[in-house]
Amino acid sequence: MNTRRFARTAGWLALPCLIAAGLLAWYVTREPASPFEQEQATTFDPALVSRGEYVARLGDCVACHSLAGKAPFAGGLEMATPLGAIHATNITPDPDVGIGAYSLADFDRAVRQGVAPGGRRLYPAMPYPSYVKLSDDDVRALYAFFMKGVQPASEPNIPSAIPWPLNMRWPIALWNGVFAPTTTYAAKPGQDALWNRGAYIVQGPGHCGSCHTPRGLAFNEKALDETGAPFLAGALLDGWYAPSLRQDHNTGLGRWSEPQIVQFLKTGRNQHAVVYGSMTEAFNNSTQFMADDDLAAIARYLKSLPGDPQRDGAPWQYQTAATDARPGAHLYATRCASCHGLDGKGQPDWMPPLAGATSALAKEAASAINITLNGSQRIVAAGVPDAYRMPAFREQLSDTEIAQVLTYMRSTWGNAGGAVDAKDVSKLRGHTDPASSSPIILHMR
Amino acid sequence: MELRINQKAYQVEADADTPLLWVIRDDLGMTGTKYGCGLAQCGACSVLVDGNVVRACVTPVAAVAGREITTIEAIEADDVGKRVVAAWVEHQVAQCGYCQSGQVMAATALLKHTPAPTPAQIDAAMVNLCRCGTYNAIHTAMDDLAKQERAL
Structure with missing residues (x-):
């Protein structure tokens, strides 16, 4: 095989690899679609906030996102994984360390798809493979509760103890592709x-x-x-x-x-x-x-x-x-x-x-x-x-x-x-x- | 609800899950039964229910309504209990005495079921805790009672 033919073959092989790598990079960092993209929620009806509080009770958000003696939803529960400890995050409406800057669509992507703004994947310690079943109405109510019903707290998030390269988040997108459903709950016909x-x-x-x-x-x-x-x-x-x-x-x-x-x-x-x-x-x-x-x-x-x-x-x-x-x-x-x-x-x-x-x-x-x-x-x-x-x-x-x-x-x-x-x-x-x-x-x- | 304690009927108003111990001590003022650990571990709160020893701190009062409860206050009205108290006095078992009402109840219950217990049976049944360490005296008094029974 002469050099030119080798270069040409390699080129033909590299091209699909590059395309695949590009597609992969897009797939693992993309922000999935949310039905709330066009929805700007800025005012919150008190009834919606209280409905959201009830949804938060159903979901037991407090179990992981609160520690005894700290502000509610300020995060902190340590979960030791085989790779190292991770900590539940601050989900109060604090704009810097919490989720105060999240739009409804951002919030939806985090809760139902496990994707934070910017495309960063959450660890599935967050039960988004279950929360994906939440109805649009319940997500909207939950958002209202976290924006208006929860006091902002500036408790900083604790970085995970998982070392590089295991702390890269993008492979979770592949895990999601295999294991996490993407659709909300659909009532089963034939059941009441x-x-x-x-x-x-x-x-x-x-x-x-x-x-x-x-x-x-x-x-x-x-x-x-x-x-x-x-x-x-x-x-x-x-x-x-x-x-x-x-x-x-x-x-x-x-x-x-x-x-x-x-x-x-x-x-x-x-x-x-x-x-x-x-x-x-x-x-x-x-x-x-x-x-x-x-x-x-x-x-x-x-x-x-x-x-x-x-x-x-x-x-x-x-x-x-x-x-x-x-x-x-x-x-x-x-x-x-x-x-x-x-x-x-x-x-x-x-x-x-x-x-x-x-x-x-x-x-x-x-x-x-x-x-x-x-x-x-x-x-x-x-x-x-x-x-x-x-x-x-x-x-x-x-x-x-x-x-x-x-x-x-x-x-x-x-x-x-x-x-x-x-x-x-x-x-x-x-x-x-x-x-x-x-x-x-x-x-x- | 109505409680029968020491052959008398008492009307008590208490939540169903209130520990019997609180009713006896706080509501009815019979303070001979002691609070020790509150976890059924020490036996200071022992009383008899239908002749069996129970720990009053973990007995929901609703569970004993209508049953015959005996506390230390009336233990000498019982033939076996009277002999136990006499043996306790003879052997000078008590030191500080805090656990002793429970010890007497446990001893009475054992002798009602097993009138002449062997030393091994005494050790197996007399498991109430005593911080003064009167265990040897308790064992001697019990052994004495068992011997009296065998001599009859």
Whole structure:
């Protein structure tokens, strides 16, 4: 091959490469279209602002974008990713560090597409693959709330600790291309208005799947609506097991009626369970503020998701405990029975039963271990803190003792979650130790 | 709601989730039952409900409406309780005494279920905490009561 022919061939090859690179560069930095491009919102009707506040409650924005003791929505929650820590940003209307300079279209692109002004991609820790389902009306209301209903705060954003080149944002656009849907929720024909409203809240603002849907290798939720069997099928994250919200008899909501689901989301408790773990925050900040109609809609929708008997195992049935000489039985009697009952039936609705509890039936023991080590967070329902709280046994019981008592709890009264290994207790003890250097990894939610 | 405490009926007005301990102490003025940890961990608040020992700080009052509650104030009206108190006095169990009303309730409940407990059964059941460290005295008093029972 002579030099000229080589140059010509190389040229022919380089051209498509250049074009592809150009297209790629355009694709990964472009600002996607927004239906609000032509809309200049400058005055805000108070009713719209208050509607937006409600949407912010549905979406639980405060969970990540606020820290206790700091101004609301001033950002700051640290999320450790495998690459390094990132921090939720200031979303108050401060024009410099917040989103005060955002147009409605900018705001829309950030919330529903995960794209900040200038084309910078947000990390999918921001649940835009769920928020994309938000209706135009709700986005408009949310914008009004963040512009007029939130006090500007000049809390600076904390730069991410992810090192170059991993901190480049453009590859996220490719991730989005594969995993993030681009369309808002469309009512499903053949289902009534209540079901559709429930589906909208669960899939969209509520972003329930962020915790309750298992994730794939690329941290993508394996399904984003009821058409995928993994949707809300239960997932392990942040040292908790977020149980199935499908009709699984043991590990899901199979035994819960619609009114019981509503009661749980409204008051934080029902005869089956009391909120704990990450759900406490979701309850304290979000679900209890939802309108009764919306809670009924959520319940209707969740009750329509079929369970998977194969994954769930043989249906649980209460069995009276036999005399038991295992050390866990004595630990249970002295440490747990005052509240949860020697018979494991608890004191509903105040202290939950352990007989038939998800944490006693799921194969994953993370939630049972975590709450035994660290206790429960304060549940504040209608402004009143709870009267009864699970104490932390971190300083009182050894890894072996916790494994013994949980093994007893998970293999008595018909419970079939199985034995707990002291090594798993030890691991979670380390990860949830406030003084630990390897703290629990908060995933996207 | 109506509570039956020490063979007497009391009308109380309380939220369903109010801990029994607050009703007994604050509303009804029976302060022999003590507040310790509030987390069912120490046993200072032990009372008997239908003869079983429960920790009043984690017992929603609605759960015990209509059941027979016994507090330390009336423990000597019970045959077993009377023997326990006598043994406690004989062995001079108490030091500061703060936990002892709970200890007496736990001891009474154990002897009602197991009149002559073995030392191992005593250790397994008497798990209330005592900051003075009267555990040995408690064990001796209980052992004595068990021996009296066996001698009968």
